[in-house]
Amino acid sequence: QKEVEQNSGPLSVPEGAIASLNCTYSDRGSQSFFWYRQYSGKSPELIMFIYSNGDKEDGRFTAQLNKASQYVSLLIRDSQPSDSATYLCAVGTGTASKLTFGTGTRLQVTL
């Protein structure tokens, strides 16, 4: 059974700090990795995707992928209160285009 694991949190970081969100997955055949941000009562919004080992940066966000260790992480630099949300990790195996979502990590950025 394919699993995607995330710490449910809440992860609390002060404003301006770096927030580090982690995700592990069980299927070694996984090929694509996505981070979605979901505010309470709202729909998920794609913020990062990564397909290859290493780092991928976009503004304040950096996605890191390590396929050998089967983890993917999301770093948020200069965290803002508006970053407070649940962050969902989604993993795809490349077959049937079905993504497996983690249960999400709730991030709280405090003033």
Add this chain to the structure above:
Amino acid sequence: DTEVTQTPKHLVMGMTNKKSLKCEQHMGHRAMYWYKQKAKKPPELMFVYSYEKLSINESVPSRFSPECPNSSLLNLHLHALQPEDSALYLCASSQVFTGTTNEKLFFGSGTQLSVL
């Protein structure tokens, strides 16, 4: 236009009612999806349409009936629902659905459904 539009935003229905959820996108995407999300849980895939044809049905009960009239529209017809079907129903789209790659999903704002 990078939006996926869902209507209605909120829906309350009785167990004997028939209602429909609607989804529309104008990004030229050829794959559309229905997801169900319970509070504090991840989205669960229900259906996938690719080029207006049903590609995946995740063993969803027949009281949920999807329909894809054209490449821009996706409906979910509801009939004889149960209270446990109360959830946020999310529509999503992606450029294509190949079966070999995982496309980026763009979600609509969802319909919050309550079944009484």
